[in-house]
Amino acid sequence: MRYVVAVAETGGFTRAAERCHVVQSALSHQIARLEKELGARLFHRTSRSVRLTAAGEAFVPVARQALEAADRARAEVEAVAGEVRGRLAVGAISTVAAVDLARELGAYRARYPQVRISLRMEMSEQLIEQVRQGTLDVAFVGLVPGARSQGVRERALAHGELVAVVPPGHPLAGREWTDLPRLAEETFVDFTAGSAARRQRDEAFRAAGLTTEVAFEVTTVEFLAKLVRAGLGIGMVPQAFASELTGLSVVRVHSAPARVERVVWNRLGPSPAAAAFLAALGVDPSDPGTDPDRVPAVPAAQST
Known part of the structure; x- marks a missing residue:
């Protein structure tokens, strides 16, 4: 099972053998034995690629769970x-x-x-x-207060608000405070639609009866900051994190979007x-x- 999971995750028998610290022939032989025992091929093999079959797609998640259970049992005893x-x-x-x-x-x-x-x-x-x-x-993780995550347990670590970040020379750059209606006039750089990070901002503007234009969607705060520095729009980030974004002006916001950082397990x-x-x-x-x-x-x- 470890060999199969390694091949699925690395995309090749050679890399999987290196990860598992075995020679490739031994790994291939053991997988072939398992396939014979199961009566189904787990991988489509070509000279250029290795990909899971339908049987492999069904096998790998369960194999991961079994391996994790075995590791967990050993850890509990220790x-x-x-x-x-x-x-x-x-x-x-x-x-x-x-x-x-x-x-x-x-x-x-x-x-x-x-x-x-x-x-x-x-x-x-x-x-x-x-x-x-x-x-x-x-x-x-960072979520909207009151949001519930299914299938996990969670505890809050901190509550906070979002602040606006704008490039030098922006009309808001010299101000300490602004409000949601003023920000709604701007073009935004934001996280992808539907994400928890995006909902933190969207819900606050929606509750205020405001709509905003998001021209640039990103998945990391670092790239959000790069686009804002380039003058392509403004962004909103957690206040506790804003000081780490150099080259940007931070503006606090009345009725700012709220967020809660949680740890989940x-x-x-x-x-x-x-x-x-x-x-x-x-x-x-x-x-x-x-x-x-x-x-x-x-x-x-x-x-x-």
Whole structure:
């Protein structure tokens, strides 16, 4: 199963063999044996590409779950013996500001050197889905207050507002405050339609009876900032993150769009490695909590 998943994820037998630290012939032989046992081909093989068959598409998600369950069982046994091992797969939006993620991961690695740590940056929707599927253990997302994420457990880490960012020389550049009607006159650089990041802004303008023109849609705050610097439009980003965007003027907004940063984990419960990471953030995963927007008593930003 590990070999099949490796081929599916790397797109080739050679790269999969390198990942699994085996010779390619051994990997190919084991997959062929599995295909014979299953009575179905898992891959379409050509001289140029390897892709999953319909049977392979059905097999791989279940194989991932089985492998994750096996790894989780081993980690649970080791945790009983006092050792935290296994993996910690973390996801985060690019505008995460409620925690110093680099510092938290560095401190975690120093305390639990046997844990394999990985980090993936995506939009909130993709991160929540990957936590739901078990691909990620923990994710940091930004959502509209009151939004509920299905299939995961979640806790708020911080509440905040969006601010406007404009290029130097823009009429708003010298102002400390503006309002939604004034911003609605501008062309926007924003995140993709339907995304959680976009909804934070859209819902505030809609509630005020305003519409806006979005000419440029992006998936990262870094590219949003580049387009704004080029004078192609204005943007709105979390206030706590705005100071990191050099070369832009920040303008606070009356009745600004609100957001809440949350940490999410699988509803079946965190692995020992993930539970240790959540504990370092001041989050108790055993607390059922009825309000995912309630910030924990010990703010994550103050954890050590």
